[in-house]
Amino acid sequence: MIEIENVRKSFGPLEVLKGINLTVAKGEVLTVIGGSGSGKSTLLTCINGLEPIDSGRILVDGVEVHAKTTDLNKLRRKIGIVFQQWNAFPHLTVLENVMLAQVKVLKRSKADAEAEAVKQLNHVGLGEKLKVYPSRLSGGQQQRMAIARALAMSPDYMLFDEVTSALDPQLVGEVLDTLRMLASEGMTMICVTHEMKFAREVSDRVAFFHKGVMAEIAAPDQLFGAPKDPELQKFLAATH
């Protein structure tokens, strides 16, 4: 379970998270929508401790992420994150990309890591590309590789930060299909996205962020069908 309690966060004078309260249960798929600068991506990077927070607290399975005593490297093994920019390691083959952290962080043997990497790469449809360097992959393939790389760490939670925003339109579908597959397998997921149709289909709940505040959170039918917050109404009108 991920518990976010009254989290505040500023970059200089700009407060990007103004007291966020949110709980994500095991097995839940939460999507977060909202305009640029609404704080939704920042929230994700706070959850796995890449960004410090100013006040409040975030608990992952009862462990406080920003407590001084927390071993972040250990905690991050539970939380996979995939970014808008896919960040393939260019000097490693697809297979090596997915093996690296397993060997270095989880201390798996090379054979185990390779078996797991092959399994995950098959899972995301890259089983034919094991020995290829990332520069030979399309953006959508690189993004699926990044998803496989995160999944190979056997995380309990997956965070997706606008993973289709940097892709050519014709490549968006293959990545969303991968996310749908994960959702159907019961992975706990928080997806920050601009893909409204996708959010509506896969989510258990959808949260709308506006200027650092979680303005509304509800089941997708309710949030898209009968939005209460006036900003959300404007946002949905503009994106449809």
Place this chain on the structure above:
Amino acid sequence: MFNYNFRWNQALSSLPQMLEGALVTIEIAVLSMAIGITVAILLTLFRLSGSRPLSAIATTWVEIARNTPALFQIYMVHFGLGGFGIHLSPYLSLLIGIAFNNAGYLTENFRGALKAIPETQTRAARSLGMSPIQAFQNVILPQMLRISFLPMTNQMVWAILMTSLGAVVAMNTDLYGVTSELNARTFRTFELFAIAAVIFYVITKAITLSARLLAARLFRY
């Protein structure tokens, strides 16, 4: 004027000795590069550490190495340290002097290479649970060395040529030193130094070419 009689045969009879000197020159250059690269990686880590004193050490090193003559650097290792009671052989003084110079230039090359690597690479590595050191070692360092591979080749060539500065510390076993001593005995100045120059040229050309071949093999991505 122009009544100099070339005696190439006499000079060429010294070729075996000169080639032995060339081996010493190559040895010093290779060792000085190995030390230089290691120290430069360390200094780069100092710069990245965020610690002011460590970063100041790195900056001072780079500034001195790049903005003072290499000859002074070698001279200081031999005679400067000698003043403090640290007496190093000409061989060691030359090696350390060149390594000092290499480390300074390479640190600066590495700084440029790091700028070419997106910061998101570190973030991706850290979010997979790698420690800062693991992220540097497995993700950043290989890319950094790749990007600075050609500048490193240049520095290697420069290291070969810098061995001739051993002259100031009375180094007499490297290519320059051997040539110089032969010259003192025979006065075949033009022939001896022309032959030495050709040997230098062949060595540096071989380095550049083999580096190119090595790069093609190493960096397939």
